[in-house]
Amino acid sequence: MTDSSVQQVLTERGLTRRDFLKFCSSMAGALALPRRYSTRIAQALEAPKRTPVIWMEFQDCAGCTEALLRASRPTVAEIVLDILSVDYHETIMAASGHRAEEAKKQTIDAGGYILVVEGSIPRAEDGVHCCIGGRTALDLLSEAASNALAVIAVGHCAAFGGVPRAAPNPTDAVGVMDLVKDKPVLNLPGCPYNTVNLTATVVHFLTFGELPAMDELLRPLFAFGARIHDNCERRGHFDAGHFVMEWGDEGHRLGWCLYKMGCKGPVSFHNCPAVRYNDGASWPIGSGHGCIGCSEPDFWEWGAYNVTELQKFTPPDTFAPVQLPVQQIAPASAALMGGLAGLAVGAAGAAAYASLSKKEKPEAAEDAPAEEE
Ligand code: SF4
Known part of the structure; x- marks a missing residue:
């Protein structure tokens, strides 16, 4: 999708501006912000520049991707995700092979993107238990996180290791926060995570330029408080x-x-x-x-x-x-x-x-x- 304003996307989706403003109010509520912040949220979401997203998937069942796609009708929340530029998502992208990898490389080189991670990362035997395109999840995560503005770990596996980390944890699986130490990391645990909370987190990031307040497990307080x-x-x-x-x-x-x-x-x-x-x-x-x-x-x-x-x-x-x-x-x-x-x-x-x-x-x-x- 090329850069387009929210208003264009709304029109294409058959939704009114009133729907959009109602959504902004509901996001202010979800984030426990005073109602007046809905205007600021609307202004932030109307910016013509779309924030790129790289979505990496490692040891998981793809349930969190399913949750992302599960909405039964177009919603304003989906539109917010539409106005992000999802440049790389192994499960849903149309491109494949070298083309897909090239798109990811270009996004990483340019920087200024949000990295979303689904699934845990195995460390045993130098990470050979999860390889994509001949490279380990350890290597791919390190590369993808290197230039990210922020990293959002969706689902229990990416946040805390999930089923793969359950005893006896044969692959020595861990979550993102155990590996990425030099970037802001936010956890949205759940099996699956709730897409409402991802939308609210993204809205907060686009509006204020930073992740929302978190607890000691890096979970946003608005959702896990x-x-x-x-x-x-x-x-x-x-x-x-x-x-x-x-x-x-x-x-x-x-x-x-x-x-x-x-x-x-x-x-x-x-x-x-x-x-x-x-x-x-x-x-x-x-x-x-x-x-x-x-x-x-x-x-x-x-x-x-x-x-x-x-x-x-x-x-x-x-x-x-x-x-x-x-x-x-x-x-x-x-x-x-x-x-x-x-x-x-x-x-x-x-x-x-x-x-x-x-x-x-x-x-x-x-x-x-x-x-x-
Ligand atoms: S009241 Fe507490 S223990 Fe009972 S069903 Fe609800 S959360 Fe569970």
Whole structure:
């Protein structure tokens, strides 16, 4: 594709400018930016110069590429990826052989591109376990990263090693961040990663010229800053002690908590409850299966159906309890009593909380599940 403005691409795709501006607002929201930033995002995306992308694929199942292509209809998010110039992608590019390699070389020599990596990189026996065109993944990654503005590792394999790195890790597979030390690296783990998060990361980079804020595992905070358990639609059932005990039992049919079926939501950080998968249609817990923790480094070792150990109780402050005792009292009395009780409890609670050190926080109820920090 030659250089073209967003407006041209929109017209070709049959979308309106209003669609585009709505998308910019939603991206500002996804990135946890104030709404006024949507104008700046729009201006950045309308720049006529398209940023080149090289997409390298190593030890993986191509599921992350599938996720990229999976959208069922043209969306503005796809257009944002259209306005990038994907100069090299082994799975989807039309060119092949020497022509494809030449296109990649030209992009690398020119610099100023984003490198996206899918799949882990094997180090055993000098990297011979993954070769493309007679060169090892180790060599290809080193070359492709050499002139990149930033490197985005998509999927668990590229971020943390994925299935290839699971014990006994016969190829000594690792993720990108273990090898690329001199360029900004960002991880979008997940199996597969969520394309919404790639789009938001790209939008942030194009708008501000840098990668978004990250945690210690190089995951963007806008997508990995919150625990799944704290935003889960089944959380009320966890707090009420309503657990699925067997696949297909009454609790499963009623949508109860999947903790005892091995759900890893209490120890996993990802925005799945908000963005979901497949154009926002659903996500694993919404479909009745526990979270497998695919945003966390060692999730393949955890065992999908092993119950995760919790060490600390988290107060039920996100969702209203599922069951509340119903009491009949007159509205006026309720308001008065509620006000007085609120003042008393609030003052006592504030004083008590202020006097508590972290270690002195309340213990879990004896029969309540405890949670890890
Ligand atoms: S344990 Fe899993 S299903 Fe239950 S509330 Fe937490 S995240 Fe949701």
